[in-house]
Amino acid sequence: MRxxxxxxxxxxxxxxxxxxxAAHAMAGSDMDYARGLVEKGAHYQLIHAVALVAIAAVVRQVPDEKLLRAAAYAMLVGIVFFCGALYVIAFTGLSVFGAVAPIGGIAFIVGWLLLAVAGYRQFSS
Known part of the structure; x- marks a missing residue:
């Protein structure tokens, strides 16, 4: 988990x-949409970066560490696809990447659910 x-x-x-x-260089009404995308991407990326640290901190304390590893990988996939899609749209205007973002959103959800299952197994054994 290093x-x-x-x-x-x-x-x-x-x-x-x-x-x-986003807060400083993208200020201005003509960039509001792009700035919002970058801010949303950064927000989700930061939350999931913290989740990765938390998973790494407890992975050896949980009987089924494979679930936690899978949760971490799912969150990384979410960062790449969800946050990455928002960044690409914001910086290039290629709205076709909007179709990629839901893949990342689903990966985030899967990651959190795997984390929940790992926690349930930890406390039910």
């Missing part, structure tokens, strides 16, 4: 950087 911590740190840094960029 890789999860590394990726969490990188995702956290990217999210904060892009959030700051």
């Amino acid at each position: 890789m999860s911590v590394i990726l969490a740190g990188l995702n956290g840094a990217i999210a904060v950087g892009l959030g700051a960029f």
